[in-house]
Amino acid sequence: MTTGSPWFRATNPPEPEPEQQRVQQVPVPRYQEAAYGETAYETVYEPETAAYEPTAPPSSPEPHEPYERSYAEAYEQPYEQPYDEPHDETMALRTVEPAATPLPGPGRAERRRAAKGRGGRRGGTPSARPEQAADAPAAPLSRVEARRAARARKESVGVVASRVVGELFITFGVVMLLFVTYQLWWTNVRAGQQTDRAKEQIEDAWSKGRAPGAFEPGQGFAIMYIPKLDVVVPVAEGISKPKVLDRGMVGHYAEGTLKTAMPSDKQGNFAVAGHRNTHGEPFRYINQLEPGDPIVVETQDAYYTYEMASILPQTAPSNVSVIDPVPKGSGFTGPGRYITLTTCTPEFTSTYRMIVWGKMVEERPRSKGKPDALVG
DSSP states (O other), X not given: OOTTOTTSOOSOSOOOOOOOOOOOOOOOOOOOOOGGGOOOOOXXXXXXXXXXXXXXXXXXXXXXXXXXXXXXXXXXXXXXOSOSSOTTSOOOOOOOOOOOOOOOOOOHHHHHHHHHHTTGGGTOOOOOOHHHHTTSOOOOOOHHHXXXXXXXXXXXXXXXXXXXXXXXXXXXXXXXHHHHHIIIIIHHHHHHHHHHHHHHHHHHHHHTTOOOOOOOTTOEEEEEEEGGGTEXXXXXXXXXXXXXXXXXXXXXXXXXXXOOOOTTSSSEEEEEEOOSSSTTOTTTTGGGOOTTOEEEEEOSSEEEEEEEEEEEEEEOTTOGGGGSSSOTTSSOOSOOEEEEEXXXXXXXXXXXXXXXEEEEEEEEEGGGOOOHHHHO
16 A cells, blocks of 8 residues: 555554444435426435545644544434425415405595585585495584585575576466467367357247347347358347357347347348457358358248358458448448448457458248258
């Protein structure tokens, strides 16, 4: 053996060979494949087959005992596993659940925003937040906020005045609509009912054989027929609106200076008046009559048939000469048995008067039946 070689001991008295140091085999922790498909590394400690024989460096023949002890002690300590759980099982991912903590109450900023939502400094109307409106009542207002809210809810004079004027116009419009409905529809309905009763009373009086004579104002004494216009209307004494004309009847001019003849008179002008619009409107379409169209007046004793002769489309209401015994403007030149129909014109006004004249062509006793103008 070569002296001084670092791999061999010095030639000293023979020493007993040290026993082979057994290196404790530490169980190798095997880690399964990590998550996401990565292969984990495993550390394997392989036991040495021979004992370590420290040799002294060339400068010192003595072995380095401290080195040997520290090396041995490092290998004598067993390897400790860093985890208590077994590593041969797959560990699932876990989420950390936060601990349930109570939500803090509204701070100063939130209270200010809530106050602004209720009206704030500008006096808006109170309004609750959507999340509090259904659950909790709105927070009470302070005195200043309550005054501002009341001032904001109070309507101005202009708003109140415009509302009053609008309501007045609406009321006026409704009243006018009702009035028009009354004039154009209801008065005709009422007049139709009243004329039916008047005809029944006249026919009842005829059936009882009452002697004809002077009639009282408003009393019916005859029935007028205008076949072309399909008009059948009772004739009453006088031209009073409430007693005669507004009841849907035709009035006979029989008072004062306007007194005219009766149909039974042997000479004269039988003049009558009637409404053109509303209240039964019996003379509404007399402007459609043509010369030769029949006009029949039935009394207790006879039928008097007239033929339309002429028409005056418009004249002043003060022109009373149209109802004279020989009416002016009619075309008649001498006395005779005439009939005159007067009504207002234009329609729905009473500015002027329309006049229609006729001349008697037949007097037929009722005992002989109806005249041809009513039979045909």
